[in-house]
Amino acid sequence: MKIRQHIHGIIYSTGQVATQQYTYLAMCLYLASLSTYHALTLSFLRGHSLTVLRGALYLYGASATMSTIIIGLILSFSISYLVALTLNIEPNYATILINDVILMGIIPTGISILFALKYSSRLYHSIRQMSSKGEFRTMLALDISPYRLIFAPQILAGILTVVAQSITMAFISVVVMNIMVPSIAGVTKEYFNFILLSSINPSDIVQFLAICTTMGLALTVFPIQAAYAVSDSFNRTESFYIAMMSIFYSLIIINVAGAIL
Amino acid sequence: MIYIHYFQDSEKCTSMQNVLFDLVKKSRDVSLVAPECPLLSGVTVLNNITLQAGYIYGSTPKRTKRDTINLLNNFSMLYIINKYPDTLNNYEQFVASYLQAIYIHPNTTIIIKPAQMLNWQQQQLEKFFSHMPDLLNTVIIEDAANKKLYDNITINKEVDFYPWLDSLKNLLSIA
16 A cells, blocks of 8 residues: 555656756747847837947957857867877778768857856856846836846847857867878878768858857756746755756757657 | 735744735736845846846846946945845845846835844834835735834835735736
């Protein structure tokens, strides 16, 4: 009897967690669609929303440029050795490495981890603070949508930042590989350029941009929704947990979308 | 005209606040100043006051700044225009919240628990009401325990809130 009750309890709590997660995901999708609508109509580019967008772009983008460049350089040097070694074994493997592993994997994921650790947790914290102070109630009393005033600019800034930083990192990688790989692998520069150009098609660039956009969207939408929905007390570690979970969710979305397409 | 309603029961006051929030959301003829609705932190007083006008009506920054300067001059508090809410004292925050509420010229302004927002200081309450523009209809909802603080303030009428609210709803044709 006791075992039966125990099993019932486990099933009940599992169901509860699953329902919470599904509701959370549904709300995130709602937030994403609403923010995308505002972003497409550009209706939020007025008054304070524009100030929020400018501030977020400065905070996420401009202030993180140096760290992106430094980490990009460190990553590029290690990648160059890897590519040079692979090029010596089999040139086809090098094209696969550059396309599938570096362009589609390491660069967007690296930038996303940087963004999540630095800004997703911060975004979660700031939205939670606004929520606990009751500032969203002020917005509702003034007939102002927080989606348009705060969330849509933050999400757009997140997407633009992740895309721009990933492009910067890809550019740094290409430049460093162009300098390093021919000397390490003992091949001519023309041959390596041919390998590099043959590994990347225009459709790959579109795919790369789509991955970065999804990452940027997930890294801002999930923390915002998590902070906006809950109103009880919280601790500092929770924000990092939410930020890392958003990477996990974005990777799932990318893999599912990749499998479907 | 200043109307006042003293409430005895705090639970009733909470339910009343919820009704008022709904009313304020539905109509732009009524605006609300409440301790539960603070100014937005990270936004200057100027932007806080003109938030609604810039957002909904698309007023130009030049015009909104001129209007805000005039409003703040009424309270002799022009020095707070570029300050952030966290750096203001209770009185300055309360005045900024009030100016935020009256900026779009509503028909009625409802102030909930002003004594609490002003830290129960009678002097500040009197100072605020002496500077307040007379033309607007202002409804104050206050705890009966704080009745003493309003001894020196001219209140035009003590109202029973619920019939008044119904008549206001009818006037604004909100069900």
